[in-house]
Amino acid sequence: DAKTTQPTSMDCAEGRAANLPCNHSTISGNEYVYWYRQIHSQGPQYIIHGLKNNETNEMASLIITEDRKSSTLILPHATLRDTAVYYCIVRVAYTDKLIFGTGTRLQVFP
Amino acid sequence: GAGVSQSPSNKVTEKGKDVELRCDPISGHTALYWYRQSLGQGLEFLIYFQGNSAPDKSGLPSDRFSAERTGGSVSTLTIQRTQQEDSAVYLCASSPYRGTPYEQYFGPGTRLTVT
Numbered sequence: 001d002a003k004t005t006q007p008t009s010m011d012c013a014e015g016r017a018a019n020l021p022c023n024h025s026t027i028s029g030n031e032y033v034y035w036y037r038q039i040h041s042q043g044p045q046y047i048i049h050g051l052k053n054n055e056t057n058e059m060a061s062l063i064i065t066e067d068r069k070s071s072t073l074i075l076p077h078a079t080l081r082d083t084a085v086y087y088c089i090v091r092v093a094y095t096d097k098l099i100f101g102t103g104t105r106l107q108v109f110p
Numbered sequence: 111g112a113g114v115s116q117s118p119s120n121k122v123t124e125k126g127k128d129v130e131l132r133c134d135p136i137s138g139h140t141a142l143y144w145y146r147q148s149l150g151q152g153l154e155f156l157i158y159f160q161g162n163s164a165p166d167k168s169g170l171p172s173d174r175f176s177a178e179r180t181g182g183s184v185s186t187l188t189i190q191r192t193q194q195e196d197s198a199v200y201l202c203a204s205s206p207y208r209g210t211p212y213e214q215y216f217g218p219g220t221r222l223t224v225t
Contacts (some may be wrong), residue, residue: 043216102151
């Protein structure tokens with residue numbers, strides 16, 4: 001199973017872009033990258049996913065490097081409500097399993 | 111519409127007792143997942159069900175853990191002879207289909223404390 005590596009924690013000023021990196025150097029060609037977040041005491045919430053191309057939705061943008069060995073989740077204008085643990089996950093090929101790591105704790109400050 | 115619901119929200123039990131945790135997925139979702147999250151840790155996959163296929167039990171930590179999904183809807187996770195290391199938040203998720211990328215919708219979890 002492809003593993004992901006994320007920084008343990010990050011800070012971001014409110015209103016600024018939060019850029020959360022993720023390394024997944026052992027990812028295979030048919031494995032998708034997913035991002036979820038978990039706000040304190042709640043279940044995880046889906047943010048975005050991608051395979052090769054960059055993706056954008058109403059919550060965030062996902063930038064995947066050409067070699068697919070790393071990606072960056074971008075929250076364009078972070079708010080205090082974006083304070084959460086962000087998980088970068090590689091979906092195991094040919095299965096429906098998501099293997100969560102320990103994530104990045106993002107603290108947005110005023 | 112209604113999201114994934116789990117019951118109870120909190121459960122305190124004595125070591126050695128059996129517990130049952132319930133998950134009601136979103137109506138029409140064919141896939142259902144169980145995870146657990148120990149304090150300060152990430153999510154640990156336990157088991158998942160997809161339609162009528164045999165469940166993937168590869169994440170169950172021991173034979174004390176089992177799960178059922180009746181009628182393709184409600185699921186029950188059973189832990190027999192609970193141990194203190196079983197204390198965690200147990201999360202259930204469901205998703206609408208398999209094979210193409212999808213998102214999992216998580217419930218609020220059941221906090222299990224084994225004393």
